[in-house]
Amino acid sequence: MKTSFGTLTDSDIPVLIDFYATWCGPCQTLAPILQDVKKDLGEKVKIVKIDVDKNPAIAQKFQVRGVPTLMLFKNGKQLWRQSGVLSRADLKQVVAQHSR
Template sequence: MSNFISIINSDIPVLIDFHAVWCGPCKVQAPILKEVKHELNDGVKIIKIDVDKNPALAAKYQVRGVPTMALFKNGKLLWRQSGVLQKNDIIGVIKQYA
């Protein structure tokens, strides 16, 4: 948990992908996130959190469904949304808070 706190305290936007290995929509989201990272490069950190391996973290951020994206900057939760999101939508949100 302390490692997570240090990650989200970045002054670069940090997109957390709460996911699970058994989740079909999560498998759809994964290559989209690779495209986002490729396009924004150092403008964002993308971290994948498996909710089954990190139940305390999922509970802390009230993740009830996967995939759920959460955007942090300087330790603050700026935005979150559940469901599969398209590349341009994710990039738009990240740029809005960058």
């Protein structure tokens, strides 16, 4: 099922977007961390993975230069962005800051 990016990010629940590539080592390191964050936070966050090689237009629109790049959206607005691998605790803190 394909959903438009705008529909996806226009949520009152924080939406964490992971721009990644299958060939990217740090992206593979981040994948289980994201699974743990989803397990810990459940319905408090949506996590969406976007393969930059399969979705170059979206990656270009958001000027994703390196992977992994994480972005947090809520109600259609980008609230946070960072490139690189973050710890489970750091990611949970970012989501918590923007959940209010």
